[in-house]
Amino acid sequence: EAGVTQFPSHSVIEKGQTVTLRCDPISGHDNLYWYRRVMGKEIKFLLHFVKESKQDESGMPNNRFLAERTGGTYSTLKVQPAELEDSGVYFCASSQEWLATYTQYFGPGTRLTVL
Amino acid sequence: AQSVTQLDSHVSVSEGTPVLLRCNYSSSYSPSLFWYVQHPNKGLQLLLKYTSAATLVKGINGFEAEFKKSETSFHLTKPSAHMSDAAEYFCVVRGNNNDMRFGAGTRLTVKP
Numbered sequence: 001e002a003g004v005t006q007f008p009s010h011s012v013i014e015k016g017q018t019v020t021l022r023c024d025p026i027s028g029h030d031n032l033y034w035y036r037r038v039m040g041k042e043i044k045f046l047l048h049f050v051k052e053s054k055q056d057e058s059g060m061p062n063n064r065f066l067a068e069r070t071g072g073t074y075s076t077l078k079v080q081p082a083e084l085e086d087s088g089v090y091f092c093a094s095s096q097e098w099l100a101t102y103t104q105y106f107g108p109g110t111r112l113t114v115l
Numbered sequence: 116a117q118s119v120t121q122l123d124s125h126v127s128v129s130e131g132t133p134v135l136l137r138c139n140y141s142s143s144y145s146p147s148l149f150w151y152v153q154h155p156n157k158g159l160q161l162l163l164k165y166t167s168a169a170t171l172v173k174g175i176n177g178f179e180a181e182f183k184k185s186e187t188s189f190h191l192t193k194p195s196a197h198m199s200d201a202a203e204y205f206c207v208v209r210g211n212n213n214d215m216r217f218g219a220g221t222r223l224t225v226k227p
Contacts, residue, residue, distance in 0.1 A: 004158065033214070043205065045214035056212045091159065093215070104215055106151070106159035 002026065004107035006092050012113045018080040021110045025074070025094030031055075032075050033095075033104060034067060038088035049075060082114045117142045117208045119189075121218035129226045134178075134193040136221045138206030141187065147209040148189045150180055154202045162204075165189065176200070201225045 005024045013019050025032045034046040046065070047057040051072035060067070064083070069075040079086055089111050093104040122137040140146055150162040163174025170182040180191045189206060206218040 035215070035217075042219050043215075043217040045210070045216070048212070048214065056214065058212070059214065093159075103149075103161055103164065105161070108156070108158040 004092055004094050004105050006090075006107040006110050008110060009108065010111045010113075012115065013082055014115050015084055016081045018078065019082055019112060021077045021079075021090050021112070023075045023077070023092030023094075023107060025092070026105055029094035029096050029105075030072065031095045031097065031102075031104075032069060033093040034075070034077055035091040035093065035106075036088050037091070037109075038085065041088075043091065046077075079112075082112075084114050087112055087114045117146060117210045117216055119148070119206045119208045119216065119218040121204075121206050121221050123221050124219065125222050125224065127224040127226060128196045130198055131195050134191070134196045134200065134223065136191040136204050136206075136223065138189045138191065138218060139187050140189055140206075140208050142208060148180075148182065149207040149209070149215070150174065150178070150189075150191050151205045151207060152202045153205070159205065162191070196223075196225045198225050198227065 007022045030051050032049040035043050037043040045059040048055045049069045052069050066078045089109040091109045093106045095102045095104045118141045120139045145167050148165045151159040153159050162178050163172045165172045165182045173179045178193045203220045203222050205220050207215045210216045
């Protein structure tokens, strides 16, 4: 069974540009989460999809971030326009259910560098 | 609110010696606690989880953790370190909305 995959693995862009990150969850997992780790800080929750609906987006830092999950399969996270403080590693995770007993499986992350 | 604190940012051990990575938690109810590991250029891998069953939880690769309510701790241990254990380890508590709340991470170095 394939794990959670993320694309690209690295992205280097200039301030003001747009970047789109993609996450493919484990097949059959309705729950998809985005997290990020900025330099020197903890990994922080961004948002949670159940199928194509946003269940919780309380961690999204501002309106420059837009997450979508059309069709309830893969998800994209777009940053527009990117700022220097957006640099970090963006992780995606998926789980079969959202009860506490269900494990969230994480992808390898996308390292975003904004110059 | 649920949170975890990892008490050491770096731990260095010699191969074959015990590993102890410390984590304290704060929770208003019985928490769900996890340890994840991240090897270089790899994703976060679940080592073990506690969800109010047995207080001593055994995980993969010989790791285990003990939930101690009286001490609000969930320390990760391994009897004998291997070179392949060198990685960054994260203690995690599940939040009210099922989001995962991470500690700052502990980087484990294993010396030959």
